[in-house]
Amino acid sequence: MKRRTMPTIAVLAATTALVLTGCSSNSDSSDKIEGAGGEASTSPKTPKDSSTAPAKLPDFGLPADVKVEIESDTTGDKAKDRILKEQAEGLMARQRVYVDLDPNSRYLTRYYADEALAFYVSEIKKAKAEGRTITGLYRYYDRKVQSHDDDTATVTYCEDRSKAYAKDIKSGKARKTKPSPEDFIKNTATLARTEQDTWLVQSFRGETSSKECQ
Template sequence: MIERIASTGVGVALAVTTALLLTGCSSEESKGSGKIEGAGQGASEPAPSHSTDHRRVSTAGFDLPKDVTVAVEADTTGEKAKDAVLEGHAKTLMGRLEYLTGRDPKSPAIDRYVDDTARPPLVDQAEQADARNETVTGTFRYYQRKVTSVRKDIAQVTYCEDQSKAFSRNVGTGKVKKTEPSAQDYIQYTEALQKTGGSWRVLASKSERGAAACQ
């Protein structure tokens, strides 16, 4: 597990200031509640994927350290609108990890994939890691990605993250803080996204470690 911000996976604990954008906006493709709600309990063993599609999304095109691996389940549904959201959402996951591992405040990834209103906590996360001279290493796995609401350029997505093989690493010494697998390695998220300039961006995110649905 990553010893950074306990309540979040890749360090994203975004203020849910834009949740009202989704309230009452059920899609022609899906009928979601339109509410940003995270929940969860976890497991001590790697969580199985209950995806409709178990293929992995390509992570090419993102600048990540060689010791960081990202596995994003495709989770495609066969519905054009939902699958477009899932494709864009996968890029937001990669973009946020690129920013956090690169520790570059001017990273184009954060500009492209995270809305201004959602950005401060992510920046704060990176600054805290810098203060401890830490980064991350290992494998991040994202699965059970579901589009619960989509209408035009606004969508809501829920998903799970497995951090059981991801750890904190000291930048100077290279020492890795290995931890034993536990329920806290599994996180469930609910996020609001908006398509802007051709890319889906994170508007708000809520998470909680340990979700029964992620086991």
């Protein structure tokens, strides 16, 4: 299948402020990590628990201080489960790229394309120039394939970054922030199928302080 060029989702410009920034409402944005901006005045609720087992994914070689938890959210539908598996691998790949700070990483080109790829290339270059990487725990849950056909798919999922932080490369110190509702993000990703029968994220958007994800 040839990959289609999808319409741009009006998100990348808004999401630029999210990457390598935290989500606490009382800290400078340079001290935060990959979360979306937004206003909040109350403490976050405990994210919804789930008995779903973690997704079984390849080893992406992340350092010990970067942990990623992704619920498998399998459906029993072969096509949907394939999409969810590759989307989960893309989330792992994103963390690896932020560890390596390599804008030409094969992890990017394997899992991202079009607007999403251009966005991450730009943000990785910025993070590298500013001497920042990532640390902490990233949680992804309630992943659902909302629609799909032979060539395209839309996946929604929750993200918890309450324990994820920016880290100064030179000092090795984490720039910790207080948890806030902004740490809980509802994401929507558009994926496209390639001629090699793989799924790539083309574009995405995120809603911070999502009540659905708290």
